[in-house]
């Protein structure tokens with residue numbers, strides 16, 4: 001499943017950073033189209049949820 005920006009829905013190919021967070025794998029992206037920063041969480045290789053960086057609030061569900 002391609003990763004899409006939660007703001008503009010454009011596909012992002014490669015994460016800038018990845019790390020483990022508990023039982024999740026986190027993939028951090030910056031959209032090349034609209035510069036939205038977001039983090040995609042996967043669990044056991046399956047998509048779990050996405051968090052989007054919101055100014056003044058930090059990462060939250062889009």
Ligand SMILES: [Zn+2]
Pocket residue numbers: 005006007008009010031032033034035036
């Ligand atoms: Zn975007």
